[in-house]
Each structure stands twice: as structure tokens, then as C-alpha cells.
Amino acid sequence: MPDKKEDIRIGVFLCHCGSNIAGYLDMEELEEFSRKLPHVTFVLRNLYTCSEGGINEIKKAIEEQNLNRVVVASCTPRTHEPLFRSSCGEAGLNPYLFEMVNIRDQCSWVHMKEQEAGTTKAKDLIRMGVAKAALLEPQEPIMSEVQRRALVLGGGIAGMTASLALANRGYEVVLIEKEESLGGMLNNLNKLSPTMTDAGALADEKIKAVTGHVNITVFTKAKVTEVRGFIGKYNVDIETESGVTTIDIGVIVVSTGGRAFVPEGLYGYDGKRVVTQLEMEKLLKDGLDTDIKNVVMIQCVGSRNEERPYCSRICCQTAVKNAMLIREQNPDSKVSILYRDMQMYGVENEEMFRDSKAKGVRYINYDPANPPQVEFDKVRVYHPLFGRDMDLPVDLVVLSTPVVSQEGAEEISQLLRVPIDENGFFLEGHVKLKPLDFATDGIFLCGSARFPANIRETVAQGLGAASRASIPLAKGSIVVEPIISVLADEDACRGCGLCVALCPYGALEVRTTEKGRKVHVIDVACKGCGVCAATCYQHALSINSFTDNQIEAQLEAFLD
Amino acid sequence: MLDVGRHPNLELLAYSEVEKVEGEAGNFKVTVRRKTRYVEEDRCTGCGACAEKCPTAVPDAFNEGLGARSAIYSYFAQGIPSTHTIDPDHCRQLNGKKCGICAKTCQAEAINFEQEDRIIELNVGAIIIAAGYDIFDPSLIPEYRYREIANVVTAIEFERLLSASGPTEGHMDRPSDRAVLAEIAALEKKAKKSQKALDKLEKKFDEPSAAFYGKYQAGEYEGDEDRKKWADKYASHLKIVEPLEELKKKAKRFTVAKRLAFIQCVGSRDFRFYPFCSGYCCMHSIKEAVIAQEHAPETTSTIFGMDIRAIGKGFEEYKIRGGNNSNITYVRGRIAEITEGPNNNPVVTYENTRERKVESREFDMVVLATACAPTKGIGTLAKTVGVELDKYNFIKTSSLSPVDTTTPGIFVCGCAESPMDVPESVAQASSAAQRAAEIAFQSELEKEKAVA
Numbered sequence A: 001m002p003d004k005k006e007d008i009r010i011g012v013f014l015c016h017c018g019s020n021i022a023g024y025l026d027m028e029e030l031e032e033f034s035r036k037l038p039h040v041t042f043v044l045r046n047l048y049t050c051s052e053g054g055i056n057e058i059k060k061a062i063e064e065q066n067l068n069r070v071v072v073a074s075c076t077p078r079t080h081e082p083l084f085r086s087s088c089g090e091a092g093l094n095p096y097l098f099e100m101v102n103i104r105d106q107c108s109w110v111h112m113k114e115q116e117a118g119t120t121k122a123k124d125l126i127r128m129g130v131a132k133a134a135l136l137e138p139q140e141p142i143m144s145e146v147q148r149r150a151l152v153l154g155g156g157i158a159g160m161t162a163s164l165a166l167a168n169r170g171y172e173v174v175l176i177e178k179e180e181s182l183g184g185m186l187n188n189l190n191k192l193s194p195t196m197t198d199a200g201a202l203a204d205e206k207i208k209a210v211t212g213h214v215n216i217t218v219f220t221k222a223k224v225t226e227v228r229g230f231i232g233k234y235n236v237d238i239e240t241e242s243g244v245t246t247i248d249i250g251v252i253v254v255s256t257g258g259r260a261f262v263p264e265g266l267y268g269y270d271g272k273r274v275v276t277q278l279e280m281e282k283l284l285k286d287g288l289d290t291d292i293k294n295v296v297m298i299q300c301v302g303s304r305n306e307e308r309p310y311c312s313r314i315c316c317q318t319a320v321k322n323a324m325l326i327r328e329q330n331p332d333s334k335v336s337i338l339y340r341d342m343q344m345y346g347v348e349n350e351e352m353f354r355d356s357k358a359k360g361v362r363y364i365n366y367d368p369a370n371p372p373q374v375e376f377d378k379v380r381v382y383h384p385l386f387g388r389d390m391d392l393p394v395d396l397v398v399l400s401t402p403v404v405s406q407e408g409a410e411e412i413s414q415l416l417r418v419p420i421d422e423n424g425f426f427l428e429g430h431v432k433l434k435p436l437d438f439a440t441d442g443i444f445l446c447g448s449a450r451f452p453a454n455i456r457e458t459v460a461q462g463l464g465a466a467s468r469a470s471i472p473l474a475k476g477s478i479v480v481e482p483i484i485s486v487l488a489d490e491d492a493c494r495g496c497g498l499c500v501a502l503c504p505y506g507a508l509e510v511r512t513t514e515k516g517r518k519v520h521v522i523d524v525a526c527k528g529c530g531v532c533a534a535t536c537y538q539h540a541l542s543i544n545s546f547t548d549n550q551i552e553a554q555l556e557a558f559l560d
Numbered sequence B: 001m002l003d004v005g006r007h008p009n010l011e012l013l014a015y016s017e018v019e020k021v022e023g024e025a026g027n028f029k030v031t032v033r034r035k036t037r038y039v040e041e042d043r044c045t046g047c048g049a050c051a052e053k054c055p056t057a058v059p060d061a062f063n064e065g066l067g068a069r070s071a072i073y074s075y076f077a078q079g080i081p082s083t084h085t086i087d088p089d090h091c092r093q094l095n096g097k098k099c100g101i102c103a104k105t106c107q108a109e110a111i112n113f114e115q116e117d118r119i120i121e122l123n124v125g126a127i128i129i130a131a132g133y134d135i136f137d138p139s140l141i142p143e144y145r146y147r148e149i150a151n152v153v154t155a156i157e158f159e160r161l162l163s164a165s166g167p168t169e170g171h172m173d174r175p176s177d178r179a180v181l182a183e184i185a186a187l188e189k190k191a192k193k194s195q196k197a198l199d200k201l202e203k204k205f206d207e208p209s210a211a212f213y214g215k216y217q218a219g220e221y222e223g224d225e226d227r228k229k230w231a232d233k234y235a236s237h238l239k240i241v242e243p244l245e246e247l248k249k250k251a252k253r254f255t256v257a258k259r260l261a262f263i264q265c266v267g268s269r270d271f272r273f274y275p276f277c278s279g280y281c282c283m284h285s286i287k288e289a290v291i292a293q294e295h296a297p298e299t300t301s302t303i304f305g306m307d308i309r310a311i312g313k314g315f316e317e318y319k320i321r322g323g324n325n326s327n328i329t330y331v332r333g334r335i336a337e338i339t340e341g342p343n344n345n346p347v348v349t350y351e352n353t354r355e356r357k358v359e360s361r362e363f364d365m366v367v368l369a370t371a372c373a374p375t376k377g378i379g380t381l382a383k384t385v386g387v388e389l390d391k392y393n394f395i396k397t398s399s400l401s402p403v404d405t406t407t408p409g410i411f412v413c414g415c416a417e418s419p420m421d422v423p424e425s426v427a428q429a430s431s432a433a434q435r436a437a438e439i440a441f442q443s444e445l446e447k448e449k450a451v452a
């Protein structure tokens, strides 16, 4: 540690990056400066430190100069740290005795017109990097086995698709369904747009494939009651009528779906003359009463309002589909859809929308500030094209209600320690770039558990989540960077659990030890974000390669 | 991108084209043409020294032609691979002129003017098509006057104007103003040159040009050949400086665009072009309006659309926030035409369907939300690879097998399949990877069976 100063031999490599750095900073001055820094025994400038030549220079210097710390001042760790680290490793130096200083992206590029100030800043950065390097300690990568078995939670079309996809690649799958049978929402639907496939037939086909697959074990009327462990090594309790089964699991896919909102108290909903689209599915399946001649559908019932601000994506498609099916079953019926925006996005939906107009479905735009009024035998709506209220006679009113979050989603969120969003849907790791992953490694997401989606999208997501989940399964083990949190001072820890509550990755837990309640870091789950160490008022936790004394040394060097 | 460049299981063949595909699921033979870059990939470090020295300026395709790049270039700064490429249409050396400056500059000795296309063969189990989409060309809609009115731009051009690393460093400078500024710069260069020549003469005759010119015009130096030349020079100098001063005066009044109009469904939901909805454009208009207002808080935006399709996770909320916090107004209506008003301001004439009125409004800039058009090369690609297209020229799939093409072992994802936004493209990419892996697994199984 700090007092063994004589042992430490730091090599500093200054990269010109062609002219990207050398064009704006005074490299000679930086070289002179670096030579005088404590523990620095070797300094070299390279045109490109990352080129083969540059890398060889680092390796040569480690051997010939007996370096035991390496500092490269260059572009950015985002792109080049892994390369430099592994090069140190190849020369026999522990890769974590390497420190990178960013003098391009954060210095030469932002101070292109201020050579002097830029050079001074680069000096500060290098001095700080060297001060930290002197205190670096060797680390070993963390390895952990992965149980090659997946748990899929929820047996709707999303869960069945994901299960089959994983099973087709030779992985064992445990599929849990809380209801008596698989199929989810499909079991309640009639025909599926845009192809008008029979929902029941599709469900049956998938159920057959799932139950017949040697790699899939299905538990119905089942419930997950306890989830222990972390990626690769989960241990899950499954409760069924015949008792509790405990299974080792490597990865988890959440596909618990959603449910259709029931519009109690809205637009005179009674389930008879005023029904939901879900109830409409059943009416159509059973064959529509031929007396039904006048139908009005109202969109956005219970959605896009203060309480539920989101657009549920699929209810417009459903309305258009059902409007056409009504016209097909009762050709002399009149169907009007009262809407805010017709969300018929994409190729297939817009085509169906156009088709429906050709088939006589009528559309009237309404303003949410002046919504339609449902009376016993008519619906009154302001017609913007005519500029006045109109009365539409009705035999049946159909309310398009949103898909809302699944019952028990909160419970699942707590069991798995994954977040849900303000609308109650599960929250993915990154809205754009990681739509099917949770932030926590090893847990994945698909279907309407994530957000309302139609069958095409749900199937794609089921396949996609399986693909993401198969990565650790295929590798059979995971290797994590050792830059993670450690309980550096066990005695200081009071087991208060503040850090546990704040860790975004579920990487901490409080365990009872001989010394009392102490926090425990689950190595493979930790991402080294540092929230815990920053929170711990006892300074019991510390992040490898970002320890308090390393950061203090950097700060001191800066203030020097 | 970075992860793609660095992944050990991933070989990236950029600047390459598929020429032939043979075989079947589990065992395809793919012939690939690696087009010459005239730069050795294993040597080029991507430093960009060559591009800095290259004397040839070419409109920059990455910045939608709004900026310039050199004849040797990397597509954009953070591009992967960072290998530079010589543009054979513009490079002086490759067009028979003397140059080779890049080769002299490159310390890695990566430039090779003799490099030729190479043909390589790959053996693969499955193929994924992710060839994306093209931007619809709005000049096909005459009433929007996209090419005629400088301040009518496409959303992708506007995206570049918004970008901090784009041609305006994120300032909402109007294209008409930028054109004037470019003209000023060109005239200033000319003026400097002619001023130099005048300086010499002024020294020689020891008199300022203006004073001399007055006398000359009064007929004082009749018959003096030398002085006539001076006078001619001065006259042509004035022809440069006078309009220059005019332009400069005009440029003083330039401000960034503050009143923006966004026009939805340009080429989409339109029978003349693409009847489908492109799905992502409503959201990118809202996004662009929000960002523009972040850059300059007094910016106001009007989004003209039939329906605003905010159908993704958090989208409707974003749309409402845009209205509440970013000065965005949503107007339901169809645009009849765009004309040019005073001060190069585009004027939008539209039917406000809520109010049942035809209205006209003047804006500083109009942004067209162009349709997601099938990518141009898709026909050839589909033929080469051997898959069917749908009636719009997207790759044909079915809703129950959303990433399977009509040929087993060949899959598709992203906008090559149909218009979709980034999260959906990312999800589909994973789906396609899954299907490809299934093929690989099955063919391994069969091989094992064959051995046993």
C-alpha cells in the first residue's frame, strides 16, 4: 500500500493520436512533466499507442523496465481500455494495475484553440492518473457457473414462444402458468387481426407444441413463491396444488402479460348493451345477435387520461377488426368508431384501416374535452366536419379499454427485484437499446407484461427475449470485471441495509453472520456503479479500483 | 457499434456487397465483394491525418449534403470500422491528376492506389437481412416545393442541423441564411484577392483607389494605359464589394429559426406514394421539436398531422409533455401546399379539420416527416439472396413468424421487414438472432447424428 513507495514503478505512455492530441497539446512538455511525477520511472510518447507498434512498446517496457503500473494518456477508456488492459496482461502484469487518462475526448478535442490551458489540464489529468495508479491493486476476474435451465413466468403467447425457442436450442425450460391452462389472453379472443387467424386454434397449436416438447416442463395453477440467488444460480420455489417444488435456474423470462381494463362507471358500462372489446370478442365468437343493427365504438375509454396517460397501442386495431367482423356477420349493420387518433401504425394496420373504410365502417373524431354521451338508445357526439352534435342510434355500444398491468405484477417485481413503471408495466433496462432485458443481468422480458403489443410484436419479443436469455446459457459461465463493490470493513458494517435498498441491480443482501447482520455483495450481480459505497455512512463498502484512498489521492494530486 | 467492432465472434465486412448466395438452411455459401477503399484496413489507424490534408472537398453524405468532407474520408467520426476510404469519383490521383497527398501524409503507409475489389466466400448456417430503409424523396410531392424553398427541409436534414456534431453545431441556422453566409465567405475571399492587387497599385501611385477613381472618372487620366488598368481593377473590385456589403447587411438581421412547422405523413398514408403508415415519424417530429426548444427556449413548433401516432412505451406521455413544456401545438389537418413568403419564410396552407377552415401560416422553417421507403437495393438483394418481397418491396414475412422470410434459414429484422422504430428494431434483431441460432443448433444436431 502507500508506504511501500520504493516498490512502485510506473510507466507513462503518452499518445499523440496522430494529430488528434499532439495537434493541440504540447506533448514534449507533457513528457517532461510526467518524468518528474512520483514513482514514474519510464515515459514514452507514441504516434498511436493503440497500434501494434505502440502495444509492443508497452509490453517491452513492462519487461525491460520492470514496470509494475502502467498509465496510458490517450483517447478514451470507452474504446481502448480493454485493449490496454489485456496488453498489460499479455506482458505478465495484472491487468488491473493499469490506469487510463483521457486527454483526447475530454481535453484536446474540447480545447482545440487553447493549447496552453489544454496542456495544463492534461498535466492535471496525468498527475491524478499517476497518483491513483500508485495505489492500484491487482484484481482477479470473477467467474461463475450458469445453470443451463430457464424459468419462463407466464404461459401466454409470449411465454410459450420464448419457451419453445429456448427448448429448440436444447435448453431445459420450466414454464409456470398461474391459470389452469396455457394460452393467456388468446383463450378469450375470437379472430386475430390482421390475418384473421382463429385465436383458439393458434393457442391450441402452441400449447400442443409446448406440452409435447421434451425440454419443457409445464407447471399450471402454479405460483412462484420465493426466488433466491442471482444470474446463473437462481433457486426458485414453485407452489402448485401438489405442493412446493424447488428448482435451480440459470435465467428468468418474465411474460406475465396484462389484462383488459374494466370500465366500471364509464359510459354506462353494463356488460350487456354497453360492453368492452374483450366482451365483443366473445359475442362475435358465439355469433352476433342478428337484431344488432347499430353499433357505436368509443376509443380511449380509461386510457390517455390523467389516471392512465399512456396509449394502449392495440385497442384501435382491435376496434377496426371487430367493426369489420360485425359488418361481416350483420351486413346491414351500421358501425361507427368515435376516436381521438386512430393508431393504425405500420403497414398492416393502416391497410386494415383503409380496408375498413371501404367496407363501410364510419369514423368520427371526438375531442376529449367534449366526449360522446351514451344514452339508452343513442350516442350523442359532436361531429367536427358538420360542426354540430349528432345523435347516433345504438343497439350496442362497445368501449375500447386499454390493456393494463397484470394482477400480481407488483408481487413478481418484488420477488425478482426488478422495477415496474408508473403504469404498472415492467420496466426494461433501456427503452431504446435494451427493450427485452432488465437492468439486472439474467432476467428478461417480453409481451404485454412490458407494454401492450399485438401478436406479431409479442411473438417477435418472445423470440427476442429467448435470444437474450440464451447468451449466458450458451456460455455456461459468466465472467465479470472485478471492478465491483466489496465489504472492505466488515466490522464497520451495521447491517442497516440502506445500500441493499438502493442497489439498482439487486447485488446486495444482508446476511446473518457470526459477527451479526452484515451486508453481502453478490459478485456476479454487481456492476460496480458505486451507489452503495457512496451511500454507506460507515464507509464499510468500497469499490475495487475506485477505493476511497485512490480517489482521495487523485483529488490531492489535483489540488497540488 | 463499438461492441460490434470489438466482439471476438463478429467479423465485420463493411463497404462490401453480397453477390451470390447458394445452398440451404444450415449450409449457405455466400459470395461477397469487398469494394476497394484504396486504403489497407489492417494498417489504417483511423487517425484522419489524410483527410485533413486532402485538398478535394466533396458534399458530405452523412450530413445530408449540408457540410463538406474530403475525398478521403471516414463516413463519420465515430464510425466503425474507422478505416478511411478514398472516394474514387472525386479523388484527384484516381482521376488521372497529380496528387497523392494523402499517401505522403499517412504515417501508417496505409494508402494503396493499386488496391482492387476482392471477392471472398463465406460458409454460413443462416442469413439475416437488416438492410433498413431509405428516406422518401419529398420533391416528388410538387405542392411542398421541397427543392424550391430553401427553408423546407426533411426530418433527417433537420436531425443533422440539431446535432452538436452536425454542420451548424446544433444551431437552428436556416438553410437560406447558410447559403447567404457561404456566398459572403466566397465573396470575401475574392475581395481579399482583388484588394491585394489594388494595394500594389495604390503603393505604386501613392494614392488610395477611391480618390483616384473619382478623378479617373472625371476624365483626368485620358490615354494613360496603366491607370486605365487600375481603374478597371477597381471597378471590378466594386462589383464584388458592393453586393458583399449588401449581403452582410442582410446577414446582420439573420436569426436562428424560431417558428417551426412539422408536416406529418409526407409520402406515407398517401395513395400516390406509400399507402402505409411509417410508424416512427410522428415521434421523431415531437422529439425534434422538443430538442429544438431545448436549444433555444423561445422556439415554438406546430405539428400538422392526421393522427399523432404516439403508440410506444412512454410516447403519449412524451407527446403531452412536449405540448406542455416545449411549446408544441398539434394541429389536425392536411397540408394543401407550401409557398415562399417574405424573408424566405415558408408559408403553410392547410385545412384545419377541427375548425373546418382553410388557413395559412408563416414559419421560419418547415420540416417534412418523410416516409420510410423500402431501400433502393432491396430488389437486387432479395433476388440475390433468394427471398420474396411484399407488395411495397419490404421483405415478406407473416405475423405469426415475424422474422422468417419465405426461404428457410433466411431471416429479416428492422425496417427491411417493415417500418418500425429503434426499440422494435432492436427487439426484432434479437428475434432474428434467435431464429438463426435455432438453425445452427439443428444443423449441428444433424451433423452429430450423421457421425453417430
Ligand SMILES: Cc1cc2nc3c(=O)[nH]c(=O)nc-3n(C[C@H](O)[C@H](O)[C@H](O)COP(=O)(O)OP(=O)(O)OC[C@H]3O[C@@H](n4cnc5c(N)ncnc54)[C@H](O)[C@@H]3O)c2cc1C
Binding pocket: A153, A154, A155, A156, A157, A158, A159, A176, A177, A178, A179, A182, A183, A184, A185, A186, A189, A191, A192, A193, A194, A222, A223, A224, A255, A256, A257, A258, A259, A260, A277, A278, A281, A314, A318, A321, A403, A406, A407, A408, A412, A446, A447, A448, A449, A453, A454, A455, A456, A458
Ligand atoms: C380485446 C383484445 C383483442 C385483441 N385482439 C388482437 C388481435 O386481433 N390481433 C392481435 O395481434 N392481437 C390482439 N390482442 C393482443 C393480444 O391479446 C396480445 O398481444 C397477447 O395476448 C399478449 O400475449 P402475452 O403472452 O404477452 O400475455 P397474455 O396473453 O396476457 O399471457 C400472460 C400469461 O401469464 C399468466 N400469468 C400472469 N401472471 C402470472 C404469474 N404471476 N405466474 C404465472 N403466470 C402468470 C397469465 O395467466 C397468462 O396466461 C388483443 C387484445 C385484447 C385485450
Ligand SMILES: Cc1cc2nc3c(=O)[nH]c(=O)nc-3n(C[C@H](O)[C@H](O)[C@H](O)COP(=O)(O)OP(=O)(O)OC[C@H]3O[C@@H](n4cnc5c(N)ncnc54)[C@H](O)[C@@H]3O)c2cc1C
Binding pocket: A432, B016, B017, B018, B130, B131, B132, B133, B134, B135, B155, B156, B159, B280, B284, B287, B375, B377, B381, B413, B414, B415, B416, B420, B421, B422, B423, B425
Ligand atoms: C429523421 C428520422 C429520425 C428518427 N428518429 C428516431 C428516434 O428518435 N427514435 C427511434 O426509435 N427511431 C427513430 N427513427 C427510426 C430509425 O431510424 C429506424 O427505426 C432504425 O434506423 C431502423 O434500423 P435498421 O437497422 O432497420 O435500418 P437502417 O438504420 O436503415 O440500417 C440499415 C443498414 O443496412 C445497410 N445496407 C443497406 N443495403 C445493404 C446491402 N444490400 N448490403 C449490405 N448493407 C446494406 C445500410 O447501409 C445501413 O447501414 C428515425 C428515423 C428518421 C428518418
Ligand code: SF4
Binding pocket: A299, A300, A301, A303, A304, A310, A311, A312, A313, A314, A315, A316, A317, A340, A341, A342, A343, A400, A402
Ligand atoms: S390504441 Fe387507440 S383506443 Fe387504444 S389508447 Fe391508443 S388511441 Fe386510444
Ligand code: SF4
Binding pocket: A345, A346, B264, B265, B266, B268, B269, B276, B277, B278, B279, B280, B281, B282, B283, B305, B307, B308, B309, B369
Ligand atoms: S407515424 Fe405519423 S407521420 Fe408517420 S406515417 Fe404514421 S401517422 Fe404519418
